[in-house]
Amino acid sequence: MTTPTATAVKTKARRRYLKAKKERRKHRRAAAARSSGLTADGAVGHHDPGKLTESDEGGDEHVVDSDAGHEEAASRPQKKKRHRGKGKGDTLIPAEGGDEDATVSHRRPRKRQKKSGSDRDPSPGPGPSSPPRSVVSLAPRSSSPVSGSAPGPDSPAAPILSLDRRDRTRTPTPPPSSLPRFPLPSRPCAPEESELASQGLDRALARAQLVHPALSTPLSLDENSGDNAGLSARALGRLKDLGIVELFAVQTALLPLLLPSDRRKRSLYLPYDPPSDVCVSAPTGSGKTLAYVLPIVEILSSRAVTRLRALVVLPTRDLVIQVRETFEAIAKGRGLKIASVTGQHSFSHEQSQLVEKTPSLQGGSSKVDILICTPGRLMDHLNGTPNFSLQHLRFLVIDEADRLLAQSFQDWLAQVLAATRPPNRLEKGAAPEDEAPIPFPDALSPAFLHLLSQNPSEHTDLDEKRESSCQKLLFSATLMSDPGRIVALELRDPSYVVVQSSSEDQRSGVLGIAMEKFSIPSTLREHVTVCDSSQKPLVLFHLVRSIGITNALVFTKSAESTLRLVRLFEFFETSRSTSQGGVTQHRKPMVMQAYSSDLSPSERKSILEKFRAQEIDMLVCSDLISRGIDIKHVAHVVNYDAPVDMRKYVHRVGRTARAGRTGDAWTLVEEQEDDIQARHFKNMIKAADHAAAVSKLRITEQQLAPLIPSYHVRNSDLCPNFHVDRKPQEALAKLKDTYIRAARQ
Numbered sequence: 150m151t152t153p154t155a156t157a158v159k160t161k162a163r164r165r166y167l168k169a170k171k172e173r174r175k176h177r178r179a180a181a182a183r184s185s186g187l188t189a190d191g192a193v194g195h196h197d198p199g200k201l202t203e204s205d206e207g208g209d210e211h212v213v214d215s216d217a218g219h220e221e222a223a224s225r226p227q228k229k230k231r232h233r234g235k236g237k238g239d240t241l242i243p244a245e246g247g248d249e250d251a252t253v254s255h256r257r258p259r260k261r262q263k264k265s266g267s268d269r270d271p272s273p274g275p276g277p278s279s280p281p282r283s284v285v286s287l288a289p290r291s292s293s294p295v296s297g298s299a300p301g302p303d304s305p306a307a308p309i310l311s312l313d314r315r316d317r318t319r320t321p322t323p324p325p326s327s328l329p330r331f332p333l334p335s336r337p338c339a340p341e342e343s344e345l346a347s348q349g350l351d352r353a354l355a356r357a358q359l360v361h362p363a364l365s366t367p368l369s370l371d372e373n374s375g376d377n378a379g380l381s382a383r384a385l386g387r388l389k390d391l392g393i394v395e396l397f398a399v400q401t402a403l404l405p406l407l408l409p410s411d412r413r414k415r416s417l418y419l420p421y422d423p424p425s426d427v428c429v430s431a432p433t434g435s436g437k438t439l440a441y442v443l444p445i446v447e448i449l450s451s452r453a454v455t456r457l458r459a460l461v462v463l464p465t466r467d468l469v470i471q472v473r474e475t476f477e478a479i480a481k482g483r484g485l486k487i488a489s490v491t492g493q494h495s496f497s498h499e500q501s502q503l504v505e506k507t508p509s510l511q512g513g514s515s516k517v518d519i520l521i522c523t524p525g526r527l528m529d530h531l532n533g534t535p536n537f538s539l540q541h542l543r544f545l546v547i548d549e550a551d552r553l554l555a556q557s558f559q560d561w562l563a564q565v566l567a568a569t570r571p572p573n574r575l576e577k578g579a580a581p582e583d584e585a586p587i588p589f590p591d592a593l594s595p596a597f598l599h600l601l602s603q604n605p606s607e608h609t610d611l612d613e614k615r616e617s618s619c620q621k622l623l624f625s626a627t628l629m630s631d632p633g634r635i636v637a638l639e640l641r642d643p644s645y646v647v648v649q650s651s652s653e654d655q656r657s658g659v660l661g662i663a664m665e666k667f668s669i670p671s672t673l674r675e676h677v678t679v680c681d682s683s684q685k686p687l688v689l690f691h692l693v694r695s696i697g698i699t700n701a702l703v704f705t706k707s708a709e710s711t712l713r714l715v716r717l718f719e720f721f722e723t724s725r726s727t728s729q730g731g732v733t734q735h736r737k738p739m740v741m742q743a744y745s746s747d748l749s750p751s752e753r754k755s756i757l758e759k760f761r762a763q764e765i766d767m768l769v770c771s772d773l774i775s776r777g778i779d780i781k782h783v784a785h786v787v788n789y790d791a792p793v794d795m796r797k798y799v800h801r802v803g804r805t806a807r808a809g810r811t812g813d814a815w816t817l818v819e820e821q822e823d824d825i826q827a828r829h830f831k832n833m834i835k836a837a838d839h840a841a842a843v844s845k846l847r848i849t850e851q852q853l854a855p856l857i858p859s860y861h862v863r864n865s866d867l868c869p870n871f872h873v874d875r876k877p878q879e880a881l882a883k884l885k886d887t888y889i890r891a892a893r894q
C-alpha cells in the first residue's frame with residue numbers, strides 16, 4: 150500500500166526525470182539546427198520543439214503518444230505500399246505532417262519498422278527505467294548507411310525509388326493516350342511457287358540446253374556426210390538394220406556432247422582432261438536408252454584390252470534385261486563383252502561371268518566391257534568379288550536417276566564414286582609402303598599408276614593432278630532438281646539437256662523440272678473418269694468391252710490388288726461367254742494376267758514375253774513396271790487405282806504413246822463421300838499445268854447396265870445361296886460385299 154507522501158516523492162522524481170529528458174532533447178535539437186544552419190526555432194520540419202515542451206506536460210502519456218506518432222508515420226508508407234500493390238498511383242505522397250522523426254521512421258528498414266511495430270505490444274512495454282524509444286531510434290538513424298540507402302517516401306528520391314521497386318515486379322503502364330500503336334497482325338505474302346523452286350537450283354541446270362521434242366536428225370549411210378552426229382559407218386549400218394533411220398531429239402542433242410568431233414576426246418582414258426558429266430531430262434519413250442547406248446558402243450569399240458569401262462545402273466531386273474538387249478543389238482559385231490547382274494543367278498555364277506580367276510590384281514581383271522546391273526547386286530560384287538574394279542570406268546550411267554538416287558542401297562552411290570576415284574595416298578592404317586603389294590602394272594588405269602611407286606603419297610611439282618576418266622550420265626523423264634541429291638553425285642562441270650516443248654522460255658522450262666511440270670508425249674491422249682468406288686470393276690469392264698481397250702497395262706496400287714482384279718475379271722469374262730442361255734459370245738474372252746513382285750523372276754520374264762507376243766491382252770501390274778519398260782504394242786494404260794503423285798502418273802501413262810506412236814491413258818478416280826481422291830487428282834494435274842490435257846469421260850449407269858447380268862450369274866456360281874432371280878441392281882449390290890470390295894483392297 151502506498152502512502153500519499155511516497156506518491157508525492159515519486160511524482161517529484163518523475164518530473165525531474167522528464168525535465169532532464171526535455172533538456173537533453175532541447176540540446177540535441179539545437180545542435181541539429183546549428184549543423185544545418187538554422188536555429189532551433191527554424192522551420193526544419195514541422196516538429197516544433199517548443200510546442201512539444203508544452204505538450205510534454207502530459208508526462209508519460211506524451212512519450213507514448215510521441216512513439217505512437219512515429220508508429221503512425223511509419224505505418225503510412227505501408228498503407229501506400231498496399232495501395233501501390235493494387236496498382237493505383239505511380240508515386241509516393243510524402244508523409245503528412247512532415248515530422249522529421251516520421252521522415253526518419255520512413256527511412257527505417259523494414260526490420261526496424263517491424264521492431265517498432267512490436268513495440269506497440271503492451272506486454273514488453275517500456276518501463277520508466279528504460280531509455281525512451283524515440284531517443285534510441287533516432288540517434289543512429291541519420292548516419293546509418295542502411296537508412297541512407299533507403300530514403301523515405303518524402304525525400305526527393307522517393308518517387309524514383311518507388312518506380313524502381315515497382316519496375317522489378319511490373320511494367321509501368323503509360324497513360325492510354327501515349328500507348329504505341331502496334332501494327333495489326335497480318336500474314337506475309339507467300340513467295341511464288343516458281344520463286345521457291347528456284348531456290349538452290351543447280352547453276353548448270355539454270356543454263357540447261359532446251360531441246361524441242363520434234364527435233365530429229367536423218368541418218369545417211371555416208372559417214373562423212375556430216376549429219377550423223379559423229380557415228381561411224383558400222384554404227385550407221387547397224388541402226389539401219391534395226392530400222393532406225395533418224396535420231397530423235399534427245400539423241401540429236403546428246404550425241405555431239407558424248408561423241409565429240411575431236412577424236413582425242415573420245416579416248417578411253419582422259420586423266421588430265423576428264424570429260425564433263427551430263428544430265429538428261431526427256432519425256433517417256435523419247436529414246437533416252439539409245440542416246441547413251443550409241444556413244445558408249447562407239448567409244449568402247451576402240452578398246453584393245455577388256456576392262457570394265459561402262460557401268461549402267463537401273464532400278465529393276467526387267468529394265469536391266471531390256472537395256473542389255475538394246476546394247477547387244479547395237480554392239481553386235483563390235484566385239485564388246487556385255488554382262489548383267491541382278492541376282493537372278495547365283496553369286497558365284499555371276500562372279501565367274503565378271504572376272505578372271507587370277508591372283509588379286511589392283512587394276513582388276515574384268516571379263517566384260519559393259520555391265521548392266523541393279524544397285525543392290527552391284528554392291529555385292531564391289532564388296533565381295535576379288536578383281537572386280539571400277540578404276541577403268543569411262544561411263545557411269547544412272548538411268549531412272551531420280552528413282553535410284555531416292556534409294557540408298559547401302560549408300561551405293563558413294564561407294565561407286567569412291568571406287569572410280571584414284572587414291573591420293575595410302576589410306577590411314579594401310580600396310581606400310583615396303584609391305585604393300587606392288588600392283589601388277591598392266592592392270593592399272595593411268596590415273597592409278599602412281600600406286601606403282603614405292604611411295605604412292607609422294608608428290609612432286611611435275612606431277613599433274615590425275616582424275617578419273619569416268620563420265621557420269623544421268624537420265625530420267627522426271628529428273629530431280631533437289632540440290633542435296635545432285636551434290637551427292639559429285640558432278641564434274643555438268644551439262645543439262647532438257648527435252649520439252651519450246652513454247653516455254655528458258656527459265657520456265659528449267660523451273661518446270663524443279664516444279665514437277667514434266668513433259669508428256671504429245672501423241673498421248675489422256676482421260677479421267679470419276680466413279681463410285683463400287684463401280685470401278687464395272688467401269689473397267691465397260692472400257693474393255695464397249696470402248697475396246699486391249700493391249701493394255703492396268704496399274705493397281707499393290708501386288709495383292711492385281712491378283713484380286715485378275716480373278717474378278719476372269720469370272721466376269723467366263724460368265725459373259727456362258728451367259729444368255731449358254732450361248733457363247735462371238736468374241737473370244739480377254740486374257741488378263743497379273744504381273745507383280747510376288748512372282749518369281751522366271752515367271753515374270755515368261756509373262757512379259759507372252760505379253761510382248763500379244764498372247765496376253767491385258768497385264769495387271771503394280772508400279773513394278775511403271776518405269777522404263779518399253780513394249781511397242783501397248784496402246785492403252787489404265788490407272789485402275791489413281792497414282793498419288795505426278796512422277797508416278799508420268800511414268801505410268803508413258804508406257805504407251807512411245808517413239809512417236811499414239812496411245813490412250815485412262816484414270817479411274819474414286820468418288821468418295823468427301824471427294825478426297827477426285828480432288829487430289831485434280832489438284833495434282835492442275836499443279837503440273839496439265840489439267841487442260843486430260844479430258845473427262847462420263848460413264849452413265851445405263852452404259853454399265855448391260856454388264857450387270859454377267860456379274861449376276863457369276864456371283865451365283867460363287868455363292869450358291871445367292872438368289873439368281875434377283876434383279877440385276879440387287880445382284881450388283883451383293884457383289885459389292887464380295888468381290889468388288891476385295892478388288893479394291
Ligand SMILES: Nc1ncnc2c1ncn2[C@@H]1O[C@H](COP(=O)(O)OP(=O)(O)OP(=O)(O)O)[C@@H](O)[C@H]1O
Binds near residue numbers: 393434435781
Ligand atoms: N531414233 C529412233 N528411231 C526409231 N525408234 C527409236 C529411236 N530411238 C529410240 N527408239 C525406240 O523408241 C522406244 C523408246 O525408247 P526408250 O525406251 O529409250 O525410251 P525412254 O526415253 O528411255 O523412255 P522411258 O523414259 O520410258 O524409259 C524404243 O522402242 C526404241 O527402240
